[in-house]
Amino acid sequence: MPDAANTRSAGDAASAPAVEVRDLVKRYGRTTAIDGLTLSCARGEVTAILGPNGAGKTSTIEICEGFRRPDGGSVRVLGRDPSDSALKARVGVMLQSGGVPPAMRAGEWLRLMARFHAHPLDPAALLDRLGLSEHARTPYRRLSGGQQQRLSLAGAIVGRPELVFLDEPTAGLDPQARYACWDVVTGLREAGVSVVLTTHYMDEAEKLADQVIIIDHGRVVATGTPATLTGAERQLRFRARPGLNLDELLSALPQGSAAKESPAGHYIIEGQVAPGLLATVTAWCASEGVTTEDLSIERRTLEDVFLELTGRELR
Amino acid sequence: MTSTLDFAPRPGAAPLPRMVLAQAGAEMRAMLRNGEQLLLTLIIPVLLLVGFSRAPLISVDGTRVDFVTPGVLALAVMSTAFTGQAIATGFERRYGVLKRLGATPLSRPGLMFAKTTAVLGVEVIQVAVITVVALLMGWSPHGDPLWIALLIVLGTAAFSGLGLLIAGTLRAEATLAAANLVYLVLLGLGGVVFPVATFPEGVRPILELLPITALTNGMRSVLASGGGFPTGPVLVLLVWAVVTLGLAGRTFRWE
Numbered sequence: 001m002p003d004a005a006n007t008r009s010a011g012d013a014a015s016a017p018a019v020e021v022r023d024l025v026k027r028y029g030r031t032t033a034i035d036g037l038t039l040s041c042a043r044g045e046v047t048a049i050l051g052p053n054g055a056g057k058t059s060t061i062e063i064c065e066g067f068r069r070p071d072g073g074s075v076r077v078l079g080r081d082p083s084d085s086a087l088k089a090r091v092g093v094m095l096q097s098g099g100v101p102p103a104m105r106a107g108e109w110l111r112l113m114a115r116f117h118a119h120p121l122d123p124a125a126l127l128d129r130l131g132l133s134e135h136a137r138t139p140y141r142r143l144s145g146g147q148q149q150r151l152s153l154a155g156a157i158v159g160r161p162e163l164v165f166l167d168e169p170t171a172g173l174d175p176q177a178r179y180a181c182w183d184v185v186t187g188l189r190e191a192g193v194s195v196v197l198t199t200h201y202m203d204e205a206e207k208l209a210d211q212v213i214i215i216d217h218g219r220v221v222a223t224g225t226p227a228t229l230t231g232a233e234r235q236l237r238f239r240a241r242p243g244l245n246l247d248e249l250l251s252a253l254p255q256g257s258a259a260k261e262s263p264a265g266h267y268i269i270e271g272q273v274a275p276g277l278l279a280t281v282t283a284w285c286a287s288e289g290v291t292t293e294d295l296s297i298e299r300r301t302l303e304d305v306f307l308e309l310t311g312r313e314l315r
Numbered sequence: 316m317t318s319t320l321d322f323a324p325r326p327g328a329a330p331l332p333r334m335v336l337a338q339a340g341a342e343m344r345a346m347l348r349n350g351e352q353l354l355l356t357l358i359i360p361v362l363l364l365v366g367f368s369r370a371p372l373i374s375v376d377g378t379r380v381d382f383v384t385p386g387v388l389a390l391a392v393m394s395t396a397f398t399g400q401a402i403a404t405g406f407e408r409r410y411g412v413l414k415r416l417g418a419t420p421l422s423r424p425g426l427m428f429a430k431t432t433a434v435l436g437v438e439v440i441q442v443a444v445i446t447v448v449a450l451l452m453g454w455s456p457h458g459d460p461l462w463i464a465l466l467i468v469l470g471t472a473a474f475s476g477l478g479l480l481i482a483g484t485l486r487a488e489a490t491l492a493a494a495n496l497v498y499l500v501l502l503g504l505g506g507v508v509f510p511v512a513t514f515p516e517g518v519r520p521i522l523e524l525l526p527i528t529a530l531t532n533g534m535r536s537v538l539a540s541g542g543g544f545p546t547g548p549v550l551v552l553l554v555w556a557v558v559t560l561g562l563a564g565r566t567f568r569w570e
């Protein structure tokens with residue numbers, strides 16, 4: 001039977017998920033950073049792992065990258081144990097920071113990374129794509145934070161990997177650099193590369209990801225596409241003078257609607273936002289002699305979902 | 316230009332020799348570009364060679380340059396294999412460079428092989444420069460170059476082990492301080508320019524067991540007097556190499 005199992009796992013490797021994590025546990029001293037986390041990232045998709053600081057994002061991704069050993073549970077990357085050296089050529093890694101000798105020039109480092117691979121991308125063309133051509137001869141320590149991030153991203157993909165792990169790839173980037181990074185992630189996805197990234201930015205997850213996994217306190221609290229997570233529900237938002245009588249407003253609205261004022265003067269109405277709703281709300285406000293401003297119908301954002309699930313308190 | 320980029324997966328590791336040479340080349344360039352490293356590996360040895368050969372600071376049998384050159388060659392090996400490597404590796408650990416390299420197809424043995432190649436490459440340059448300067452000052456070397464090569468390789472192994480032992484366990488700043496301190500102490504005690512014979516009789520047997528003393532004495536017995544196989548120094552260096560590399564292998568922390 002062990003033989004059969006081995007054969008099966010080798011045969012399955014090609015169809016195994018990019019990443020499969022089951023009941024993962026990681027402790028640092030008395031702190032449990034990851035507490036029974038289970039997730040799966042499909043091949044050829046972009047998976048965004050979202051969570052507040054200290055939720056366990058980096059610990060999870062670094063275990064998948066083989067940098068740390070789990071205290072419990074199982075992790076398979078492309079069907080293999082993360083420590084399997086055969087994965088090194090197939091998986092690209094972008095650390096959250098550092099990793100490059102400070103005195104080494106940007107182009108020199110990327111060429112070195114390329115030399116470790118059999119069929120690398122052209123380092124000069126990759127620098128160009130990420131807007132770093134002018135800085136090819138600049139030592140790493142003299143690059144701006146955003147330039148260092150982009151170089152690190154280039155290093156993760158120069159070897160033409162099947163799977164890339166990007167730990168907060170756009171943290172601290174200016175808008176142009178963020179778009180350049182998104183463009184690369186989109187390009188990777190189109191080329192069939194599996195991407196697993198962590199991020200704090202909801203818009204990033206919403207824009208890039210096929211699957212969003214929200215984690216908090218070392219556990220998965222929600223999983224889904226950006227669309228399923230934000231739901232079909234829509235919201236009607238407007239501003240008006242504070243203290244409107246919401247019960248009265250609700251009585252004019254269809255059954256199952258909800259209304260709240262948060263913060264003062266900002267109103268949100270949730271439920272079946274049918275075409276007639278807008279007319280009903282404006283008519284009711286007019287009858288009360290209230291002027292509405294900034295009236296809009298919006299989908300619930302991932303940020304709303306995120307804050308509902310992980311709370312609003314600072315940490 | 317950007318159209319030439321095809322992200323479609325085509326993974327594969329480069330052949331090991333290519334990876335090792337690429338990494339070794341990068342490390343050699345880093346050592347030769349770094350001002351403090353050059354001071355340590357070339358400028359100080361050459362200054363000591365010229366100074367102690369010219370100025371009558373020490374009294375030895377034979378010419379001073381014949382006495383000083385083997386010691387300075389030993390010092391050059393120590394400065395690159397021990398001090399330079401310890402400091403560079405300590406900061407590589409601090410900056411996540413070792414961690415990042417751990418995610419490339421270059422294996423850890425491959426990385427160690429590359430580091431050793433880079434150290435030996437720099438040593439070739441050091442030996443060449445020191446030899447030229449010494450010959451210009453009238454040095455007349457003796458002995459079998461094979462024994463010299465053997466001593467340099469064993470000395471490199473022993474000092475690399477010691478350097479990696481420190482770099483793999485202490486913080487980068489502590490490594491910097493410790494590596495410089497040990498360098499100075501060994502420079503003073505190891506017979507590099509001051510003959511061990513000038514130290515009190517009681518401490519000499521202990522000094523003889525230091526790796527720098529073993530390397531210096533071995534080099535000197537071959538180069539200055541054309542001596543045969545330097546059994547004692549070779550054994551001392553061998554023990555240091557086995558113990559320090561073994562300990563470093565067990566204790567080295569990559570992050």
